[in-house]
Amino acid sequence: MTRTLASDDSGLAAAAGLLLDGQLVAFPTETVYGLGGDARSDRAVAAIFDAKGRPSFNPLIVHLPDMAAVERIAHAGPNARALAQAFWPGPLTLVLPLREGAGISPLVTAGLPTVAVRVPAHPVAQRLLQRFSGPIAAPSANPSGRVSPTRAAHVLQGLAGRIAAVVDGGPCAVGLESTIVLPDPDPRLLRPGGVPVEALEAVLGRPVSIGQDPATPNAPGQLASHYAPEATIRLLATAAEPGEVLVGFGVVPGVLTLSAAGDLVEAAANLFHILREADRLAGPRGRIAFAPIPEVGLGRAINDRLRRAAAPRL
Secondary structure (H helix, E strand, O other), rough: OOOOOOOOOOHHHHHHHHHHHOOOOOOOOOOEEEEEEEEEOOHHHHHHHHHHOOOOOOOOOEOOOOOHHHHEEEOOOHHHHHHHHHHHHOEEEEEEEEEEOOOOOOHOOOOOOOEEEEEEHHHHHHHHHHHHOEEEEEOOOOOOOOOOOOHHHHHHHHHHOOOOEEOOOOOOOOOOOOOOEEEEEEEEEEEEEOOOHHHHHHHOOOOOOEEEOOOOOOOOOOOOOOOOOOOOOOOOOOOOOOOEEEEEOEEOOOOEEEEOOOOOOOOOOOOOHHHHHHHHHOOOEEEEEEEEOOOOHHHHHHHHHHHHHHHHOO
């Protein structure tokens, strides 16, 4: 059963405890309700994708209580600082370079060197972040492709039985997802939202480009081979060929395995770590083989990443 928690001290203490236990808790922000999980936990982040039925491992927004917490996990350039000063707390997400050793699960960033961060203004979100005392990864708390939720009842309509709890903080004030900006060196709007582009330009004193720059992708799906390790990859392998490092799944054993139990959530949590370890074991000009992964649920996202990793280098 999914619990409905009040937004008082007792409810927020319970919510923070569930998050620390690796479970998922939906909570209100000024934009929409977010589906929160510990951004440091591979298993918790994989569970977010599973609960939403998300078709691919898109980067998730990490929610933090203040700029000091942001700078513990990311590097902020001059444009980022100016926008943070003007719009945080608030409905603005900044895509920043990830600090080495930040401790953020690679599933949060989809294996990219950047991380999307936001300091929410909603008082319930702020109190939860203070109680949890850590980064919370939180996409919108709805099944993938459905309308974003602005009330606790909306969350329950889509995710009841799939998450541990929802903190009922009433209706969201903005009701529109946050604006996403790549701020430095040249500001670029990646998603329109609660902060209009004109307001961004007024603060920065310069134009803000709109859309993704194909030369510098910072979201998955921009380059087919973006997730490729140094080694070449063969998919749908049931046994290793000479010189290959076999990564198993379920009944197919390997030197490494995504999940011996055939658990897709466990496999998703292990994916980026296993890719790196297999690449290390394979060595220069090495070869990696991956056992078949079912094309269902999180298996679709795992297979999407593996196909990109196996694609010819561009």
